[in-house]
Amino acid sequence: MNSFREFVRSWFGYTRRERRASFILLIIVILISLFRLAIPKHTVSIEMMALDIKNPAADPVLMAEQQSPVKKTGDERKFNRKIPLLDINTSDSSALVTLPGIGPVLSMRIIRYRNLLGGFWSVNQLKEIYGLPEETFVKISSRLYADTLKIRKIKINAADYREMIRHPYFRKEEVQAIIKYRKLEGFIKDIEDLYHNNILTRETLQKIKPYIDYSGQP
Numbered sequence: 180m181n182s183f184r185e186f187v188r189s190w191f192g193y194t195r196r197e198r199r200a201s202f203i204l205l206i207i208v209i210l211i212s213l214f215r216l217a218i219p220k221h222t223v224s225i226e227m228m229a230l231d232i233k234n235p236a237a238d239p240v241l242m243a244e245q246q247s248p249v250k251k252t253g254d255e256r257k258f259n260r261k262i263p264l265l266d267i268n269t270s271d272s273s274a275l276v277t278l279p280g281i282g283p284v285l286s287m288r289i290i291r292y293r294n295l296l297g298g299f300w301s302v303n304q305l306k307e308i309y310g311l312p313e314e315t316f317v318k319i320s321s322r323l324y325a326d327t328l329k330i331r332k333i334k335i336n337a338a339d340y341r342e343m344i345r346h347p348y349f350r351k352e353e354v355q356a357i358i359k360y361r362k363l364e365g366f367i368k369d370i371e372d373l374y375h376n377n378i379l380t381r382e383t384l385q386k387i388k389p390y391i392d393y394s395g396q397p
Contacts, residue, residue, distance in 0.1 A: 262322060264322055264323060264324050265278070265322060265323050265324075266323075266324060266325070266326045266329070267289070267293065267299050267302065267305070267323050267324070267325050268293065268298045268299055268325055268326050268327075268329035268330070269326065269329060271290070272286040272287060272290060275289055275290070278318075278319040278322060278323075279315070279318045279319060280312070280314070280315035280318055280319065281315070281319065284310070285308070285310065285311060285315075288308050288309065288310065288311070289305065289308060289311075292307070292308050292347070295345060295346065295347050296346065296347060296348075296390070297330055297331035297332065297333070297346070297390055298325075298327075298329045298330035298331055299325040299330075300325060300327050300330055300389040300390075301325055302320050302323045302324065302325055303320075304325075305319075305320070305323075307347075327389065330389060330390065331390075332389075332390050332391060332392040333346065333390055333391055333392060334392045334394060334395055335357065335367050335391050335392065335393060336361065336366045336367055336393065336394075336395040337395045340354055340355075340358060343357065346387070346390065348383060348386045348387045348390070349383075349387065350383075353378065353379055353383065356377075356378045356379075357373070357378055357379075360372075360376060360378055366395070367393060368393065369393055370384055370388060370391070
């Protein structure tokens with residue numbers, strides 16, 4: 180027996196420490212094998228995995244997220260809320276002061292200028308109002324519109340000097356030229372009469388055009 184041990188030791192060349200380590204390793208391998216045999220194997224098919232992905236009930240967390248109502252933040256509610264546009268030809272001071280940067284003073288200036296013009300034909304005319312900053316116009320322009328049907332027009336063939344001179348786009352010499360032309364020619368047919376007879380400049384005509392009514396001709 181001793182000779183056999185000597186043979187094994189000389190053949191494998193193991194020391195006592197190496198033999199002990201090998202024995203412990205063998206026991207660990209056996210225990211792992213027994214443990215795996217004791218636990219039943221569970222296989223999950225690819226079809227079942229696909230079903231679980233498509234079916235929210237397979238994931239309770241996903242199902243809870245889908246069933247719970249989505250709450251919008253304050254910024255999202257503010258962004259989605261539609262702000263009604265204001266008609267600058269009919270809005271009163273209480274409506275105008277709701278615009279950013281518009282207080283009681285500017286709202287009264289807008290209304291006063293609107294009355295002098297006979298109504299706005301474009302939102303851009305607000306730039307002509309004294310004391311209205313450019314940055315304020317940029318903020319409010321997208322919230323306004325001008326209903327041009329509300330414009331009060333000047334009957335160019337019947338209006339007197341006082342009525343025409345009140346309009347911000349008419350100058351004194353231009354009004355005098357219109358009255359003089361009517362006395363000589365009888366009436367003004369169209370806008371070309373005002374231009375070709377040197378009554379109004381092209382610049383003035385472009386501004387005053389929406390406010391002139393040529394009716395009342397013989």
